[in-house]
Amino acid sequence: MKKLDETTIEKKLLQLPEWDYFDNAIHAEFEFENFKDCFSAMSRIAFECEALDHHPDWSNVYNVLKISLSTHDANGVTEKDFDLARAIEHIVEPED
Template sequence: MMKLSEDDIEKRLLQYPDWEYYENAIHAEFEFDNFKDCFSAMSRIAFECEALNHHPDWSNVYNVLNISISTHDADGVTAKDFKLAKAIDSIVVPEDEE
C-alpha cells in the first residue's frame, strides 16, 4: 500500500469533515451521550477493523472516543486508512443526522 501525499490526503479529507490530518495520521474525536453508547460504537468499529485487518490507535474516556489511523507498514496515511475512516463514519452518525 502506497503512502499518500499530503495534498492527496487533504483532498480526500474534504469528504470526511470529522477527520483531520496531523502527525502523519488522520484523527477524529467523537462524543456520545454516555459511556455505554461510546463503548457500543467501539465494539461495532472493532468488527469493521477485524474485517479490514486494519486497526486504529484509539482511546476512550467516558463518552469521548479519540481515533488515529495510519498504515504503519507505509509509514503514513494510505487509501486503506480512508477505507477504515469511511466504515467508522458509517457507524458513528452525528446526532444532527439521526
C-alpha cells in the same frame, strides 16, 4: 499499500469533515451521549477493523472516543486508512 501525499490526503478529507491530518495520521474525535453508547460504537468499529484487517490507535474516556489512523507498514496514511475512516463514520453517524 502506497503512502498518500499530503495534497491527496487533504483532498480526501473534504469528504470526511470530522477528520484532520497531522502527525502523519488522520484523526477524529467523537462524543456520545454516555459511556455505554461510546463503548457500543467501539465494539461495532472493532468488527469492521477485523474485517478490513486494519486497526486504529484509539482511546476512550467516558463518552469520548479519539481515533488516529495510519498504516504503519507504509509509514503514513494510505487508502486503507480512508476505507476504515469511512466505515467508522458510517457506524458513529449513520445516515437516516
